[in-house]
Amino acid sequence: VEAAVSAGIDLSGFDSKVPAEERILWARGRGLSVGAVYTRYSTPRQRSTRDQVRACVEFAAAKKVFVPPEFICIDEGKSGRKSRRKGLQRMLAILREQALDVFLTFMLSRLFRKAHQCYRFVDEEVVERGIRAICVADNIDTNDKGGWKLLVSIKGAMDEAQVETTAEQVRNAQVGLFHEGFVTGALPVGFRRRIVPEARLTNRGLPRAVPEVDPDAAKLIRQHMEWIAEGMPIIEGWRRWVAANGPCDPRATGGRMALESYRRLISNEKLIGIWKFGQKRSTWSSKRDYTRQIPQPEASIKVARYEHLRIVDDELFFRVQERLRQGTRGRHKVRRKEGRPVVVWDLVTDIYHCPDCQHRFQQRGEDGQSMACANDECKRRGMVRRREAFRAVAAKLEELLSHDQELLDQCAKSAIARDGKGDEECRAQIAEEQRQIEKLGRKIDLLVEIASENTAGNREEEKAKIRLAKQERAGHQMRLAQLMACEQADRKVLTVEEVRAVLAEFRSLLERTGSGEAGPEVVYKAAEAFRALTDGRIMVHFDPRLGRKRTVARGVFVPALLKTVQQKLGLRPAMDGLTASSVEVWLRKPPQLDAMAEQVRQMYEVEKLGFREIGDRLGCGSGNACLAYRRAYEMRGLPLPERRTNLGRPRKAG
Ligand SMILES: [Zn+2]
Numbered sequence: 001v002e003a004a005v006s007a008g009i010d011l012s013g014f015d016s017k018v019p020a021e022e023r024i025l026w027a028r029g030r031g032l033s034v035g036a037v038y039t040r041y042s043t044p045r046q047r048s049t050r051d052q053v054r055a056c057v058e059f060a061a062a063k064k065v066f067v068p069p070e071f072i073c074i075d076e077g078k079s080g081r082k083s084r085r086k087g088l089q090r091m092l093a094i095l096r097e098q099a100l101d102v103f104l105t106f107m108l109s110r111l112f113r114k115a116h117q118c119y120r121f122v123d124e125e126v127v128e129r130g131i132r133a134i135c136v137a138d139n140i141d142t143n144d145k146g147g148w149k150l151l152v153s154i155k156g157a158m159d160e161a162q163v164e165t166t167a168e169q170v171r172n173a174q175v176g177l178f179h180e181g182f183v184t185g186a187l188p189v190g191f192r193r194r195i196v197p198e199a200r201l202t203n204r205g206l207p208r209a210v211p212e213v214d215p216d217a218a219k220l221i222r223q224h225m226e227w228i229a230e231g232m233p234i235i236e237g238w239r240r241w242v243a244a245n246g247p248c249d250p251r252a253t254g255g256r257m258a259l260e261s262y263r264r265l266i267s268n269e270k271l272i273g274i275w276k277f278g279q280k281r282s283t284w285s286s287k288r289d290y291t292r293q294i295p296q297p298e299a300s301i302k303v304a305r306y307e308h309l310r311i312v313d314d315e316l317f318f319r320v321q322e323r324l325r326q327g328t329r330g331r332h333k334v335r336r337k338e339g340r341p342v343v344v345w346d347l348v349t350d351i352y353h354c355p356d357c358q359h360r361f362q363q364r365g366e367d368g369q370s371m372a373c374a375n376d377e378c379k380r381r382g383m384v385r386r387r388e389a390f391r392a393v394a395a396k397l398e399e400l401l402s403h404d405q406e407l408l409d410q411c412a413k414s415a416i417a418r419d420g421k422g423d424e425e426c427r428a429q430i431a432e433e434q435r436q437i438e439k440l441g442r443k444i445d446l447l448v449e450i451a452s453e454n455t456a457g458n459r460e461e462e463k464a465k466i467r468l469a470k471q472e473r474a475g476h477q478m479r480l481a482q483l484m485a486c487e488q489a490d491r492k493v494l495t496v497e498e499v500r501a502v503l504a505e506f507r508s509l510l511e512r513t514g515s516g517e518a519g520p521e522v523v524y525k526a527a528e529a530f531r532a533l534t535d536g537r538i539m540v541h542f543d544p545r546l547g548r549k550r551t552v553a554r555g556v557f558v559p560a561l562l563k564t565v566q567q568k569l570g571l572r573p574a575m576d577g578l579t580a581s582s583v584e585v586w587l588r589k590p591p592q593l594d595a596m597a598e599q600v601r602q603m604y605e606v607e608k609l610g611f612r613e614i615g616d617r618l619g620c621g622s623g624n625a626c627l628a629y630r631r632a633y634e635m636r637g638l639p640l641p642e643r644r645t646n647l648g649r650p651r652k653a654g
Pocket residue numbers: 354355356357358359373374375378379380
């Protein structure tokens with residue numbers, strides 16, 4: 001109304017309360033044109049929505065154009081890069097559906113960032129429909145028949161160039177800030193901002209900040225990294241993080257960390273003090289009409305190392321990366337009733353293997369309490385109870401671990417071996433790992449370059465390739481960190497107590513979890529120890545018992561005690577061929593007779609005892625002793641030898 005008055009328009013009969021159609025009719029009756037206004041406002045520096053609208057409406061009134069408030073479309077906080085803007089969508093609908101005479105906007109750059117898009121919009125959406133377009137501040141009016149096309153093109157190109165220069169300036173300024181150690185973006189969990197009062201203020205007049213380690217979050221992260229490295233599944237770690245109300249990104253939905261963010265958290269290089277800038281760069285895709293985040297080649301990424309921002313050591317970090325790389329190892333098949341606590345034999349089913357078809361075992365039977373070969377076509381079928389099998393193998397391991405003198409000797413030997421040729425070998429391995437890491441770095445660069453050049457096609461596939469190469473490199477980085485740690489540890493002298501403590505820890509882990517009552521921290525740790533000590537593979541043989549229906553189950557594995565202990569102590573595994581021989585255990589308790597058969601045979605044939613004597617010693621009676629002796633041959637499929645003449649105790653009188 002104010003603008004109309006100052007433009008000398010007669011407002012008699014105008015009623016702002018009636019519907020838009022009636023007001024438009026009134027305007028047409030007065031010989032006025034009808035117009036629409038579009039404004040966009042994205043940063044505080046640009047002229048705000050109010051200013052833009054006022055300028056447009058005043059300009060319209062001066063040109064005898066009536067703009068009903070219903071025809072004003074506004075985008076706020078929207079970047080000009082995105083064409084999916086609600087206000088713009090509404091504007092398009094009005095242009096298409098309403099009888100308009102004039103379209104007004106404050107500046108051409110309000111429409112789009114790119115010149116060709118501005119031109120296309122004005123030409124196709126406005127002028128083609130017979131509507132006049134006016135850009136108030138740019139002095140563009142399509143009623144100016146010849147000149148407007150050129151003006152729109154030039155103006156648009158100039159705006160575009162300015163936007164790009166500004167973007168480059170912003171980026172350069174950020175690189176500078178990054179090198180000075182200032183915060184240039186959102187900080188990940190584990191870090192917080194520390195204000196530097198003496199630094200110059202930001203463009204928005206806010207104080208600058210540097211990142212620092214958040215001690216509480218860092219403590220929690222270290223705990224979780226330990227858990228994951230020791231064998232806790234990622235999903236369980238994440239559940240605990242959420243349950244403990246662990247910190248999360250303030251932008252996270254629902255105020256809790258997502259599983260994917262948890263994964264990102266524990267694989268973030270910032271945890272070991274590596275900060276990168278410019279890993280991705282926004283690039284405008286004209287064809288697709290939006291910006292894409294293009295990963296940049298490693299050479300152009302700015303890297304800084306800040307020891308004071310380290311949260312975990314390299315060795316632990318890369319051990320966790322290795323776990324992430326290995327994935328779930330088929331453990332996702334674990335079926336567990338809701339609320340039932342996790343027990344150690346739930347976590348090691350995949351260690352058992354079928355000797356016939358080499359398939360691993362899977363939960364079977366009632367409630368998944370047993371396990372069998374996962375191959376449905378396998379001829380050699382049989383089932384063992386998982387709990388029984390675990391206990392049998394664990395008992396054997398405990399027994400082996402208590403023969404510690406031998407292990408002590410071996411560990412001492414490998415500790416000594418490091419002084420001489422060990423050092424050279426270690427350095428050679430370090431060089432080899434470094435070579436592999438560099439090689440993979442070049443491969444990643446190449447993949448990134450290919451991905452950034454591909455404007456169409458399947459980007460998921462390329463992303464997967466890059467991820468895979470990065471994971472492979474993480475494996476080498478872990479081994480490098482371990483080797484470096486070994487080289488450092490060379491000067492350390494290993495004590496007998498240290499080895500004993502490790503052996504005792506393994507024994508107690510197996511003992512405590514065998515009962516099924518240990519807490520989850522111990523369970524995951526024990527499962528990892530079990531896996532390591534059995535070298536991750538137990539062959540399960542089902543042997544038929546001659547003349548019996550049920551089979552017996554035998555577990556055969558090569559214990560890797562020395563390797564496991566060495567690893568635990570941070571020693572480089574001995575390279576000389578210390579191949580342990582395989583051991584056998586009954587995975588299913590054999591029938592009494594079978595169990596004592598071998599012992600009875602020994603007593604009878606080697607110790608030359610009589611069955612009565614044997615029966616007394618074993619407390620089973622002479623009849624059973626005799627049967628057990630026969631069974632010893634039956635089990636091996638051998639004929640019973642000639643009965644020897646009685647050398648035993650004479651019959652009792654009477
Ligand atoms: Zn099989």
